[in-house]
Amino acid sequence: MSSRIEKHPPASGRPIIEMAGIRKVYDTGKVQVEALKGIDLRIEKGEFVAIVGPSGSGKSTLMNLVGCLDTPSGGDYFIGGEKVAGLTRDQLADVRNRRVGFVFQAFNLLPQISAFENVEMPLVFGGVPPKARRAKVAGLLERVGLGDRMDHKPTELSGGQMQRVAIARALAMDPDIVLADEPTGNLDTTSGTDIMGVFLDLWKQGSTLVVITHDLALARRASRIVEIRDGRIVSDRPAEQAA
Amino acid sequence: MKVVFHLFLQSATLGRKRAFLTIAAIAWGTVAILLLLSFGEGLKQQLGRNSRAMGENIGVMWMSETTKPWKGMNPGRPIRVTIDDIPVLASRLPELESLIGEAIQWRTNLTAGKKTVAGRVKGVNYPYGEARKQYPVAGGRFLSPLDEAERRRVIFLGNELAENLFGKDDPVGQTLLVANAPFTVVGVMQKKTQMGAYAGMDKDHSIIPISTWKALFGRPTVNNLVLRVRDGAKMKDAIARTREVVAAKYGFDPSDERALPTWDTVESQKVNQNVSVGIQMFLGIIGALTLLIGGVGVANIMYAVVKERTREIGVKMALGAKTGWITGPFVLEGLSYTLVGGVAGMLIASLLVLGMSFIPTDGNKVMEFLGTPKLSLPIGVATASILGVIGLLAGYFPARRAASIDPAATLRYE
Ligand SMILES: Nc1ncnc2c1ncn2[C@@H]1O[C@H](COP(=O)(O)OP(=O)(O)OP(=O)(O)O)[C@@H](O)[C@H]1O
Numbered sequence: 173m174s175s176r177i178e179k180h181p182p183a184s185g186r187p188i189i190e191m192a193g194i195r196k197v198y199d200t201g202k203v204q205v206e207a208l209k210g211i212d213l214r215i216e217k218g219e220f221v222a223i224v225g226p227s228g229s230g231k232s233t234l235m236n237l238v239g240c241l242d243t244p245s246g247g248d249y250f251i252g253g254e255k256v257a258g259l260t261r262d263q264l265a266d267v268r269n270r271r272v273g274f275v276f277q278a279f280n281l282l283p284q285i286s287a288f289e290n291v292e293m294p295l296v297f298g299g300v301p302p303k304a305r306r307a308k309v310a311g312l313l314e315r316v317g318l319g320d321r322m323d324h325k326p327t328e329l330s331g332g333q334m335q336r337v338a339i340a341r342a343l344a345m346d347p348d349i350v351l352a353d354e355p356t357g358n359l360d361t362t363s364g365t366d367i368m369g370v371f372l373d374l375w376k377q378g379s380t381l382v383v384i385t386h387d388l389a390l391a392r393r394a395s396r397i398v399e400i401r402d403g404r405i406v407s408d409r410p411a412e413q414a415a
Numbered sequence: 416m417k418v419v420f421h422l423f424l425q426s427a428t429l430g431r432k433r434a435f436l437t438i439a440a441i442a443w444g445t446v447a448i449l450l451l452l453s454f455g456e457g458l459k460q461q462l463g464r465n466s467r468a469m470g471e472n473i474g475v476m477w478m479s480e481t482t483k484p485w486k487g488m489n490p491g492r493p494i495r496v497t498i499d500d501i502p503v504l505a506s507r508l509p510e511l512e513s514l515i516g517e518a519i520q521w522r523t524n525l526t527a528g529k530k531t532v533a534g535r536v537k538g539v540n541y542p543y544g545e546a547r548k549q550y551p552v553a554g555g556r557f558l559s560p561l562d563e564a565e566r567r568r569v570i571f572l573g574n575e576l577a578e579n580l581f582g583k584d585d586p587v588g589q590t591l592l593v594a595n596a597p598f599t600v601v602g603v604m605q606k607k608t609q610m611g612a613y614a615g616m617d618k619d620h621s622i623i624p625i626s627t628w629k630a631l632f633g634r635p636t637v638n639n640l641v642l643r644v645r646d647g648a649k650m651k652d653a654i655a656r657t658r659e660v661v662a663a664k665y666g667f668d669p670s671d672e673r674a675l676p677t678w679d680t681v682e683s684q685k686v687n688q689n690v691s692v693g694i695q696m697f698l699g700i701i702g703a704l705t706l707l708i709g710g711v712g713v714a715n716i717m718y719a720v721v722k723e724r725t726r727e728i729g730v731k732m733a734l735g736a737k738t739g740w741i742t743g744p745f746v747l748e749g750l751s752y753t754l755v756g757g758v759a760g761m762l763i764a765s766l767l768v769l770g771m772s773f774i775p776t777d778g779n780k781v782m783e784f785l786g787t788p789k790l791s792l793p794i795g796v797a798t799a800s801i802l803g804v805i806g807l808l809a810g811y812f813p814a815r816r817a818a819s820i821d822p823a824a825t826l827r828y829e
Pocket residue numbers: 198199200205206207225226227228229230231232233234
């Protein structure tokens with residue numbers, strides 16, 4: 173399978189994600205679920221990777237591992253050339269802060285604080301001084317079209333607007349890669365298309381994206397489609413070749 | 416630390432009601448422990464004061480019969496120290512601060528004007544005043560060496576006896592008939608709460624010079640001796656020495672303790688002290704348990720808060736929060752509750768104690784015995800630190816647990 177990855181021309185030649193033989197076993201006490209059974213994956217700067225596959229195939233599990241939200245049961249993983257295994261919890265926090273931006277299906281904005289403060293949070297963790305934070309956050313919210321909604325609480329925003337705030341938050345620390353797990357899953361078709369447009373714009377502006385989606389129309393607009401079934405990558409090809 | 420504060424201030428903390436309940440629980444615990452311990456301290460001080468009211472560093476030695484044979488004499492011989500021998504015995508006992516003879520005449524008619532009361536008349540050597548704390552009310556005095564030397568007809572009255580005889584009038588300077596002999600009242604004893612007594616309470620006795628007493632009642636012997644030492648630690652030795660000296664003079668076995676049965680008040684005060692320390696410990700334990708309940712309350716609430724915010728913790732970790740930035744705000748939250756609750760509790764307790772100190776102890780039998788509660792600084796400090804530790808742990812541990820799970824799991828939490 174890894175031979176297939178080599179077949180398709182790299183977008184820049186600089187790997188951000190390098191996974192080899194990654195396995196993940198969930199131990200629920202009674203049963204052990206092998207959610208990933210050996211994943212080899214290499215993602216380069218500037219790529220827009222769509223991850224597709226049936227429900228329960230292991231897409232979210234893979235995404236969590238890519239984003240260092242979870243620890244693999246086996247295999248090697250390098251992010252930006254850095255070996256992830258053996259990092260302390262606080263070092264992992266730093267990797268998540270600087271290298272990865274997350275967009276969740278359920279938005280996961282903190283409800284008690286404003287859109288501004290939500291976007292500011294990664295900058296606080298990254299040690300960015302308040303003045304620089306303010307400028308950065310304002311710029312990001314402008315960029316996702318919410319310059320006039322900065323002081324609104326998430327509950328005062330529509331689903332599509334919340335997801336825009338989440339995208340702005342994911343971009344706050346200028347991460348190497350933006351990960352989105354079914355970002356349109358909780359949105360109606362119009363807002364979903366809208367959000368997808370935002371992602372495409374990001375890609376055009378040079379971001380590296382990995383998006384899990386059930387929407388084949390969107391997947392086709394990515395640069396590359398990775399298909400997962402039963403914990404394995406069963407197909408990995410440039411989007412133009414997709415049926 | 417800056418990050419922790421930023422997050423602490425930002426996280427809209429507990430609902431107001433919950434915060435209030437937590438703070439109230441802690442305040443309640445603090446009030447309980449402080450009040451209990453203050454009462455304990457007040458009780459201890461009062462018990463000490465009351466038990467010392469009869470006199471400090473004194474021993475009381477009664478006249479009895481020999482129980483051992485001595486130089487051919489059979490046991491069962493009565494020993495009676497005479498009033499006249501007391502100066503001789505005292506001169507042989509330089510280690511005593513004072514050796515006092517006490518002779519008692521029970522149920523003697525005391526007449527002031529038209530009023531006659533059957534009272535107890537004691538004849539004593541003048542150092543009795545100091546030794547047995549017969550402090551005179553202002554305007555009067557206790558018996559003097561001259562009274563004793565000149566065999567004067569002067570009398571000192573216990574406060575209740577004085578009130579019985581003279582009512583509201585000032586007895587000092589007035590004439591009192593003792594067994595029909597006229598005496599001048601020279602002083603009235605200050606009111607005191609006396610714990611421990613022999614031969615009745617001081618408040619209803621009357622005292623005349625021992626020389627006068629001997630002449631008046633025609634009895635040459637004392638009922639008991641009162642020994643006073645400078646240093647309470649020397650009491651045991653002093654009692655043994657006195658027994659030796661008396662034994663030498665009156666001819667009995669100096670090891671015959673039952674010939675002169677003795678009450679060592681230094682020893683019994685020690686027991687008293689242990690009792691009040693015991694009571695204080697008991698109150699302290701109850702208070703600590705109450706505080707513990709408050710602490711469990713805080714821990715419980717903090718646990719619920721952390722649980723409620725598990726997803727939020729997951730989000731923050733996904734965004735790159737380090738463990739300390741997760742636990743820090745919770746610790747601050749727990750600390751601030753215990754701090755506010757603790758300070759409130761201390762204020763309330765201080766106000767209550769202060770209020771209580773305005774209740775007069777005079778004439779209130781319960782308060783006379785209990786004393787006024789005393790707030791002590793070490794107790795306050797100890798309570799505050801216990802509260803601090805509780806707040807710290809209550810915030811830290813649940814947050815620590817949540818932060819030590821992989822964020823993927825925390826994010827999945829509903
Ligand atoms: N925390 C967990 N504990 C136990 N098993 C889990 C856990 N998370 C996922 N699994 C199992 O691992 C497998 C892969 O799950 P995963 O969530 O990665 O699927 P998915 O491809 O994202 O599915 P979907 O499209 O429905 O989101 C499933 O069989 C699932 O039951």
